[in-house]
Amino acid sequence: MRYTDAPARRDELLRRLSAEGYVSSSRVADELGVSEMTIRRDLRQLEAEGLARRVVGGASLPNLGHGRPFDERAVTGSGEKHTIAEACLQLLDGAVTVALDAGTTVAPLAGMLPAGSTIISHSVPVIQAAIARDDVELVAVGGVYQNETRSFAGSAARRTIADYSVDVAVLSATAVDRSGILCANALDAELKQELARAARTTVLLVDHSKLGARAPIRVGGLDLVDIIVTDAGADPDDLRVLREIGATVVVAGETVDALSTAGDAGVDVS
Template identity: 80%
Template sequence: MDAVRYTDAPARRDELLRRLAAEGYVSSSRVAEELGVSEMTIRRDLRQLEDDGLARRVVGGASLPGLGHGRPFDERAGTGSAEKRAIAAACLAMLEGAETVALDAGTTVAPLAGMVRPGTTIISHSAPVIQSAIERTDIALIGIGGVYQPETRSFAGAAARRSIGDYAVDVAVLSATAVDRSGILVANALDAELKQELARVARTTILLVDHSKLGARAPIRVGGLDLVDTVLTDAGADPDDVRTLIDAGAAMVVAPALAEEGVS
């Protein structure tokens, strides 16, 4: 086995995913020895895969999380909340002039439902977005129904996809499990279909991804980087990751960090 190849993190994580798919479990110590890297490196890789919903860390290694779905919505919502607020605030400025905004399912996108300007029409299949929009009296809401998915707290399936196709959208705001040179990646096939449809019906599409998603991996490809007009991430992004995506053709925007509460 060529150990030199596995000094590259994306290739190493791909190999870990391949082994997980084939065996259902990987041992940190064994795979570190076989790939020619430290056990600490493997543990770091497995932590990233767990954050992406692609593995579940257990004593001595990691196992499959279950049928390829990502981490539950409520579990993901508490991760990187400051970065997600900064991304949402930066995205709000990019919605100026948009009358109809489609909001995807995702913990980074959901806060926008409470932030868009009065008079906006929101279209969404996300239960948290729909609930937040219902609580406002100054916007219009079009809720997209379908098969409910607890792990994403959203509706999906053929009915949802057909419903989205009936509307003309000024801006679609999407989320993703990962984004790399190959494009936009997710962990749920039904979720991928709706993202494709949202991008198709929108005049402008913005992808919101916190810095942990840059260069990460997920099993299902939604589309290339040209599926969206802008990729918006947070100030914690590694400049090398940002440059890699720019070189691959992405229009990148990095949201400035928000001032800490109580700090003047």
């Protein structure tokens, strides 16, 4: 079907953005029977109207309040985030190659992993922390720089990650609910998916404010990860909902239960 009428074409772009959170300029141009330049012009217009946000290769939904600056997010709930990272560390015993996602909850792990670890990351704060150590190996993943997440993304980053076999990937997210794992950046979502594919075990770190929250882009279902680690501020109802639909959730501070739960989930990084 050809969309030669601009209003109808932009309506279709908005429909796809609402359904998928992201559109690829090249793919949608082919599917709508118009040039990629035409689609880029449409996306520029939608961005000017505040209805889309152009990113490399296409467009995503506007941030809708989720895209706070990294430094602002880093100091929000920093104590809880360190507690979550420490709880995650207990689940990594035996892991040698650990991939760390971009995110303020994951970043503290770069300074906590034991000597001899190999760290793979596209996160600038993680890369900087690993460079400051002389007792870990670092695989720094490059690509298109994303200021919002202070990380690299894009096809080059995905190809690099795909070349590695990872013991454990530690992911972050903007939100988690019964539908799955959500974020606010389409390129970030692609990297999370690639990290999960590369890993034998995947752990998701989210502070309690992310449980039951919303974000525009779906990374995947809860089965994308093996364990979710959160903090003691989590609403019991949010925990109950996640556990009732099969998610393995660890609450930081419940050390014995955490290790037991990891074993029950079949997590094996030896």
